[in-house]
Amino acid sequence: MICTLYSHHIGFDKIIESVENSYPQSIITSSNQNGSQIATIEIKGGFLSSGSKLTIVYREREQPSYQIPDTDECPLTGNLRGLYGYVDSLYSKNEKIKALFLHKIQTLNSEFSISQDKGQTKDLKDFIKKLAKDQEAILFVQPKTIISKSDGQHFLDENLDLLLDNDGNCEVENLDVKIKSAYYDKESEVITEEQKQWKTASEKILQEKEIKINKYLPYIEAEEEVVLRTPKEIAQRVCILAITNLVSFNTISNEEATEYLQTYNLWDFVTPNEKDFLANPTEQKKSHESWKCECIWVLMFALNKVQELGFPDELCSLNDIPEEEYPVGPDKDPNDFINSVFNARSKSEILALNDLYYRLDWACVDARLNGQEMTTVHPGVVYERHYALNWLISYSEAEWDDVTCDT
Structure with missing residues (x-):
């Protein structure tokens, strides 16, 4: 797995649309398994390159919200509780950004992972960055990938800049926390x-x-x-x-x-x-x-x-x-x-x-x-x-x- 993206937006179709725009010649196969939607993307190679395959696994909260209810038994909501606790336990050199990060976690409604299952997909870093920007996402990233910024597991913002790692490092000065008005109509x-x-x-x-x-x-x-x-x-x-x-x-x-x-x-x-x-x-x-x-x-x-x-x-x-x-x-x-x-x-x-x-x-x-x-x-x-x-x-x-x- 390369990374997992978290967003306050929901909609598997929007992610598929992004794949189709970035890789118009790809073959996309969709399925459902254990409450998750799975897209397998096969991308043909060129004259001098072999083909590649990506897998995107997507799930969303049963009741989208701007908070993490204590009584919600939705699997993703439970995972977000764990994510909140994990991030809160990390030391940060920028407490303001950490506080914004924790607030952003409460607003998240969808989770989708990206795995490179075969070959090396062309322009994959640009695709991930575009997807992250479109979804206003935060990313949980594994080390030694094309978008990694640290030697251990770490978090990036939608611009793929380092948000937080296990040593408390942070490269950003601000983090937008947006709430869809359909879930919470008070910001305006x-x-x-x-x-x-x-x-x-x-x-x-x-x-x-x-x-x-x-x-x-x-x-x-x-x-x-x-x-x-x-x-x-x-x-x-x-x-x-x-x-x-x-x-x-x-x-x-x-x-x-x-x-x-x-x-x-x-x-x-x-x-x-x-x-x-x-x-x-x-x-x-x-x-x-x-x-x-x-x-x-x-x-x-x-x-x-x-x-x-x-x-x-x-x-x-x-x-x-x-x-x-x-x-x-x-x-x-x-x-x-x-x-x-x-x-x-x-x-x-x-x-x-x-x-x-x-x-x-x-x-x-x-x-x-x-x-x-x-x-x-x-x-x-x-x-x-x-x-x-x-x-x-x-x-x-x-x-x-x-x-x-x-x-």
Whole structure:
């Protein structure tokens, strides 16, 4: 193999078109194997030269994006997680370029390798360079090839200049990070002063806590773009979470919980995943559901029933919520709680927290990808609170079961 190219563009047909333009007399045979598209390119030789053969193996992400979701099981997405961790572990003499490189990895959507299987293809270096430019790619290159710039495996930019090698060498002064508007439409938007303030305040907290900062993470949504859940929606969600949480800690049975929710006309607001849990609360499901304490804590904070959210370095304690403020309990009608709630915290306050937990969650994911232990914060607490905050701001218009914590 000569190299592997990574691009934010997708489309095997565009690569084939580049081959046809560069080698119009070639014979191209295409096939599919194990989720990859394969093109075998046979190029006839001239009077004094023998023919040659190239193979291009292409694959793309199942859901093109501008980020690397933690829960996406697409093989290429998994490979990009590994690539991110590998690059992050490398020393670089140019930290600015390395940071841009890491940001670019998150935007990649396709991968294709080029192998010289027979002979020596004419003008192959020029073809690879043109393909890299057309695809705005980065290249992972093997040593001792026609485009190699280092003695070991290394990375080149779209101009075939050295981006990073195992010794930290870098020959470029800038690296473009482009995002296709179909996947992320914010680059052309005007960033408000409030968005900038949220980001600055969050990064100040991370800096004070000596938590890794990714300065190239995008801004979160502007206030005018966000529709917060209503106080009644939040109160209903808290009540349901509080009941399922009691089951997870064996305080009540699943049958009692189901009867309670049906009696007080909340069953229609229970999600499919929660109904599945209540139908068969295995120990594994209970362990997963027990983490929703943190979601309850965030939602009660949103309703002004918890005064301080606290830093996510330790688990919350629902026992700190006064019994008279808690929405469910023996002989309690949860609708009394729901009907008593008319106000929630401001959109600006919720979004400021969302920005902080977005950046904290990125730091936790980054540490995990690099096999590092995150000790300054509790990653599980960060994730659950980020989850609840994303639901509060109607992130991607997702309902409770479908909320994502993209970083």
